[in-house]
Amino acid sequence: MDDLNDSVTADDVAAAAGVSRWTVARAFKKDASISRKARERVLAAAETLGYAPDLLASSLASDRSNLVAIITNDFSNPHKLVLLERLTRMLWTAGWGTLLVHMSDSDDASAALLAASQRRVDAAVVIGTRFDDTVLATALGARRVKKLVIFARYSQNPGTLTIACDDVIAMRDIADHLLDKGYRRPVFLAGPDTQSAKLHRKSTFTEYWQARTGTPVPALHADAYDSAAAIERVTRLLDGQSPDQRPDVLVCENDIIAIGAIDALRCHLGLRVPQDIAVTGFDDIPLAASPAYQLTTYRQPITAMTEKLLEVLAGTLTHDVHLPGRLIPRGTT
Amino acid sequence: MDDLNDSVTADDVAAAAGVSRWTVARAFKKDASISRKARERVLAAAETLGYAPDLLASSLASDRSNLVAIITNDFSNPHKLVLLERLTRMLWTAGWGTLLVHMSDSDDASAALLAASQRRVDAAVVIGTRFDDTVLATALGARRVKKLVIFARYSQNPGTLTIACDDVIAMRDIADHLLDKGYRRPVFLAGPDTQSAKLHRKSTFTEYWQARTGTPVPALHADAYDSAAAIERVTRLLDGQSPDQRPDVLVCENDIIAIGAIDALRCHLGLRVPQDIAVTGFDDIPLAASPAYQLTTYRQPITAMTEKLLEVLAGTLTHDVHLPGRLIPRGTT
DNA sequence: TTGTATGCGTTATCAG
């Protein structure tokens, strides 16, 4: 059991089992025309020899690598860890390997896509909020990847498939919840206001709120998608503001910004959440459920989204998908 | 610029440049014996044709994939995100691709290693605290990977290379810091007390403390490496305990446990940190620096550790490495 | 159900 060798090839197994090399290949294929006896003999021989098909050679010959690239440029948001966990686990279960590609800045998109295509990935999945759509489009034009999926984010790229949580339903749910609770003066706290960012949640929320109440919603932009930037922005907004001028709720684009907002309110401004100001987030990261925050937020249907991704990879789904998530009411509203 | 095709092969470039296929290969190799003129011609032709070497075919022919598998089973700790970011970025810069492999339970180790070896990775890097050393050893025996590196964790596996923060120095620094600050009754809060876990930090701290003060250090074990488990354990310990029986500092095995401890103290027990009880962590995750926690912790030298990993991959380093980190004193002590 | 040629795109190695 110890002298197993990795350089056993299908030929070796074939010889040991007394069949041809091609029968060995069939034995490892799900629905192949092969007798049960032959398959058993082959599998037994493979077991004792310690043989496992070489996926590299297989990919080269078949033009299918069973590899998908996960491309991201945002490692500061804990939500990415949740996404990575779900993606790698479910893809692995379905037989897909995952190549993790780090994309440093936006203009690195072509390099990331190039790396993916050089490894012959069957698809590239982009996760992350800080992508420039146009940069992505030009990168895609220069270096073709069989399938390009934008995951957990809105995008209008042609030649691209989007799988995301339905922001329209989500922001309406949040707005309805806030109106039910009696809040009337929300401020929307978003991430950076770059030209390229879609900021779909912001526009959806503000439009719906205005339609329902007739009043506009002021919007703020943090300089980055992290809590430090949110702390800075919220402190700057509220410092020295009198209680009756203050918003009664901060609607945040995601949890990490909401966490920063809460920290600013409590630690820098001495305000209570939700008594003085309420806060909502988006994503339902683990920290949102901790007793220290108890953040009211909105959970994306990651498992269902990943199942859709599997359909895309299988080729049975070829259009954009927007799935409804779920409001998670907690103590901050 | 738009009709670039991915199925351009070295032969096409060779034809376009008027050289042989092998000269094309040389043009893309760093230190190859090729005239500057030939290389320029080839590179120009490749540029216009949109050619990029196929890494799959390259791996098959050369027996070097330039791929390293990152194997982990713990996606609940935000510190993993920091590790992933550093690893993928620095490996990418050095020309390595990263295959992210999810390891569900301990007995899945052989499956993860098998997947890695089937893709012919040049090395596998294991990150994560919940690994069973013996399981890893048997998995390694069954399925050989060229190099197996245990990263950011202690291990004694033969045939394995460890790159980690020096826990001995670290725990002494923490102990010295606490003694300086006047703390005298620490309790060590560790993760699960499984047979396999090394719990190196715990033994190191308790032994050093005993040596310096002559008093033993009680130890607690949370049921998991997450904050919820830590909250439960700390609450159970201190609930109803009189102030003079209480420890004056909780020394935690890592930050996520420390965060849970703080939440328990503040939210469930109504105690103040550090006035009633101090807390220390390990890792310096981003949350530790937030104003809500201001956790005194210890930062692992991740960049330096990753540089050592690159040396291992290059073959210039072949022994275990333990690097000193840095104490980060903050508000919880 | 099983065996046989042929090709996937590259590199190691040797010849010129």
Add this chain to the structure above:
DNA sequence: CTGATAACGCATACAA
């Protein structure tokens, strides 16, 4: 410095 031969390990198509 450059060209040529022989793998690398498997899959596809087709023939038996």
